[in-house]
Amino acid sequence: MANRKKEVYKPKPMTEGKRNIIQGLLQEYDIETAADIQDALKDLLSGTLKELMETEMDDHLGYDRYERSDKKNYRNGTKQKRVRSKYGEFEVDVPQDRNSSFDSKVLPKRQKDISAIDDKIISMYAKGMTTRQISETIEDIYGFEVSEGMVSNITDKLLPQIEEWQNRPLASVYPIVFIDAVHFSVRDEGVIKKLAAYVVLGINEDGKKEVLTIVVGENESSKYWLSVLNSLKNRGVQDILILCSDGLTGIKDAISTAFPMTEQQRCIVHMVRNTLKYVANKDMKVFAKDLKTIYTSPDEKNALKQLKLVTEKWEPLYPHAMNRWKENWDAVSPIFKFSKDVRTAFYTTNAIESLNASYRRLNRQRSVFTSSQALLKALYLATFEATKKWTMPIRNWGKVRGELTIMYPDRIPE
Template identity: 25%
Template sequence: MTVADVVAQVGDGRLEDFLRAAVSLVAREIMEAEVSVEVGAGRGEIAPGARVTHRNGYRSRAWETRVGEIDLLIPRKRSGDAYFPSFLEPRRRAEQAIVAVVMEAYVNGVSTRKVDRLVEQIGVEGMTKDRVSAICRGLDGQVKQFRERPLLGAYPYVWLDAKHVKVRDQGRVVSKALVVAYAVHETGCREVIGLDIGEVESGVFWTEFLLSLKRRGLAGTQLVISDQHEGLKAAIARVFCCPWQRCTVHFCRDMVMHCRRDQRGLVAAALREVFNAENQADARARVTQVIEKLTGTTPKVCALLEAAEEDLIAFYALPADHWVKLRSTNPLERVNKEIGRRSDVVGIFPNDAAAIRLAGALLAEQNDEWAVARRYLSVESMALVLTGPQDSPVELITPVVEELPVAA
C-alpha cells in the first residue's frame, strides 16, 4: 500500500481495514530495517565491505493482533542465525501454558461460557488440534526437563504443599491433588524441586513423591515443613528420617474453630506466645502455661496442643535467624495463590497433563526469578545448619514403601 491508499481508506470510513493495513505497513518497515542491519546492507544496496550475508526471500507467518490476523512476510537470510522480528517476542511460558490449556479444553469439547470469554480476551483463533499439539509439545518438553533435573548439593529445608484441582477423568470431573515441593539450597537460595499430581493425598502417594526427589539427588534435609496430614507425616519419617514442622499458622486457624467466638482472640494470642519464645525450653514452658490456663475453658484446644507440641516447636532446634521462615508455610503463600489464581481461571482441566503443564510453567518461571533474586537465607547462617547430620540414602528405605498406611 502507498500513503495515498491509506489516506483513501480513511476517507472511505474503512477504519478496521486501515488499522490492519497500518499495523502491517509499520511491521514491514521495522522488519526491513532490522534485517538490513543484520545483513549489513539495505535492500538492493551494494555494500561489499559492510555486507555480512544476503537476503534469501521471505517466509509467511500469521500474526494475531487486536485488529485481526495479519499475514507477515518475514525476511530470510542466506546464512547465519535466522532473523526474528523484535516485536514478535515469544510468549512467556506461563502465557503459553494458559493458552494451551484453554485451547485443549476447547478442542476436547469441554468449553464453557467462561472459557469462551477467556479465549476472546486473549485473542486466540483457529482452535485446531495441530496447533494445540505444537504448543503443548514445546511446553511439555520444558516442564519435563524442569521436573526431572538433578538436584545437586544439600537442601536442609523442604516445604511441601498440596492444592486440589478439578480434572476431567474418564468422563467425570474429579478433584486431584497437585503437590509441590520447595526447598532452600545450601547456598541460601530457594528452589522449586518437585511437582506431581495424584488421585488422593495418600501416604503411599506422598512416599513415592518424596522418593522421586531423593532419586534425583535430594539430600541433607534437616527439617520438612507442611500442613497437617497423617499420610504425609508418616512418609516424611520414612523417607527423610528428620523432624517435621507443622505449620503454626494453620494450627492456630484450626484451633480457634474449636472455640466460641468470644474465646478466639484469647486462644490465638496465647498460641502466638508459644511460637515467639526465646528458645525451645522457653517454648515448652509456655505450652505448659497455656494448657494450665485454658484447660477449664477450651479443653479440646489444650488436648490438641499437647498432642502436637513436638511438631509445633521443632524449628527451635535450628538457628534463630531462620525461625520466622521455618515455623509456617507462609513464605510460599504468594506462589500458591498464583497457582490458584491461574487454575481458577481454567476451572476444569481436560486431563492431568494440562494441570502439570500450567503449574510447571508457572513454577519454572518462579524458580528462574528466585535464582537471580536475593538469597532467602544468608550463607553464614546456612553454614550452621550444614554441620548437622545428613539423612539416610534412598536405597535403605525403598523396601518399606508398601508398609505405609493409606491416609485419605
C-alpha cells in the same frame, strides 16, 4: 508423567455454517488427502494475511483500495514473500506503496516466520488463560481463528520439557525443604474431582529457593509420600536437614524411611489456622495471640509451660482445639533449638506463599481444568513465571546457615 494419556481435541458439533464452509473447501481445492487439507490451510492463511495487510495499507495511505486520491503516495502492486508457519512454508503477496514506507504490523518487513504465535499462546497459557480465552484473544488481535484444539496441541509441546524438568538432577543436600498443597477442580471422565497439587520447594546451600518437583495427588499415604521422597533421592538428593509441611497423611513415616536423619517441622502457620477452625469469630484474635506465646517462647521448656496455660484457659470453651499441639509436639519442638530470627526461615511456609499465590490465580482464571495433564501444563508454566524473580537468597540466610551448621554438624558442605 510421560505415560499420561494425551488430551484429544473433541470437535465442536457440526453446524450448517461449518458444513457450507467444508463443501466450499472441497469444491475450491479438490481435496482428496490430508496433504491436500494442509495445502488448503496454507493457502487460506496466505489469503487471510494478505487481506489483513491490505486493510493496514488502507490505514497507512488514508484511503480505501478502490478510492481515488490526489495523495502522492499510492499502492504500487505486491511483492511475494516466503513465510514459515506451523502449516509449512507458503508465499504471501505483500502490498507495496510507492514511497516504500509501508510496514505491516501483521507481517513486518524482516519477519519471515509467523510460527512465533506458539510462543504467544504459551505465554497466555502461563498467565492462566483458558484455551477458549486464548482462542478468542488470538482472533481479536490477529483476525483469524485458532481453535481450542490447536491451542491444546501447541501447549502439549511442553510435555517433553516438563518431563525433562521433573527428572533433572538435584543437589546432594538441601538444608530446608517445604511441602505445601494447592487444590484444583479437574474433570476426569466426565466427573469433576478435587485434586491437590503438592509443591516441593527446597532452599539450597546458597539460600536460594528452588522448586524441586510438583506432583498432583489424590490419596495421601505413607506409600505415596515415600514414592515422592524416593524420586528426590533418585535424582541425587542425599540429605535434607529440615522438612517443613502441614500434617500430610503418612508424611512422617515416609520421611523417617527415606531420610532417617531429617527432622520434620510442622508448619506453625498451618497449626494456628487449623486450631482456629474450632474457635468462634469473637475469640479468634485473643486465641491467636495466646498461641503466639507458645511458638515464640525462648526455649522448649517455656513453650511447654505456655502450651499448658493456653490449653487450661481455652479447654472449657473449645475442648478439642489444642489436641493437635499435644499430638504433634515432636514435630513442633525442633524450632526451639534456634534463635527467633532463624525460626521464621522454616516454621512457616512463607517461602512458598508467593508461588502458591500464582497457582491460586490459575484457580480464579479456570473454575475447572479439562484434565490432570492440562493442570500440570498450567502449573509448570506458572512456576517458571513466578521463579524468574528468585535471584537472591532468603532473608538472613547467613545467620540461618550458621545455626544449621552448628545444629547439624558435617551435613552442609563447606
